[in-house]
Amino acid sequence: MIFTVLNRVARFIDQVNEWIGRKIAWLTSLLVLIIFGDVVMRYFFNxxxxxxxxxxxxxxxxxxxxxxxxxxxxDKHVRVDVFYARLNEKQQAWVNLIGTLLFLFPFCIVVINSSYKFVENSFYFRESSPDPGGLPARFIIKSTITIGFFLLLMQGLSLVFKCIITIFNPSNNIKP
Structure with missing residues (x-):
């Protein structure tokens, strides 16, 4: 029963982050176009x-x-796989579980806690760029700090649930 609940929560978090990730991926194409336009304007029109x-x-x-x-x-983040790749699935789940609990969660919590006031102040003052011709509404991009680390924390929670299922439920079909 508990494994079913953990699985459902993990899948929900995965679906949310999958949807957001696929939408955010399109920003890379937009960024390329903007940079291309900026380079053309700079080098051809000075x-x-x-x-x-x-x-x-x-x-x-x-x-x-x-x-x-x-x-x-x-699982595309930077990791030193010298030893990890040689471990079996259960051992990898232990490494992921311990690493997430000891490193990822505390780091995310610290960033969320320290960025929340920063973002709140930016919204309160309707912060914009100090540069002439700069962008208004800088508070929007600053909010992505807190939102991004919250999403990362939630994905870490999904990873923890998958690791628990892998470690303690040998009949599972979920890979962390």
Missing amino acids: TSSAGVFELEWHIFAAIFLLGAAYTLKH
Whole structure:
């Protein structure tokens, strides 16, 4: 019974992050087009804009922050696999469980707690770019810090549930 509940919650979190990740992936194409346009404007027309430059960084930040949970879901994050690859499925689940509980969760919680006030103040003051021609509504991109780490925390929770199922339910069909 408990494994069924853990499985359902893990699948729901996975579905949310899969949907967000697929939508965020389209931002990479948009970013390429914007950078291409910026390069053309700079080198052929000798003009540039602070707003375009900031937009490039904002889109990159959104891709990175909001796509981190999707990356974790697909196990594409950076890891040293020298020993991990040689472990069996249950041993890998233990490594993932311990690593998530000791490193991922505390890091996400610290970032969420420290960024929340930062984002709240930015919204309160309707922060915008200090640069002439810069983008308004900087508070929107700052909110992706808290949102992105919350999504990453939730994906970590999904990973923990899958690891528990792998370790303690040998008849499972879920891979962390």
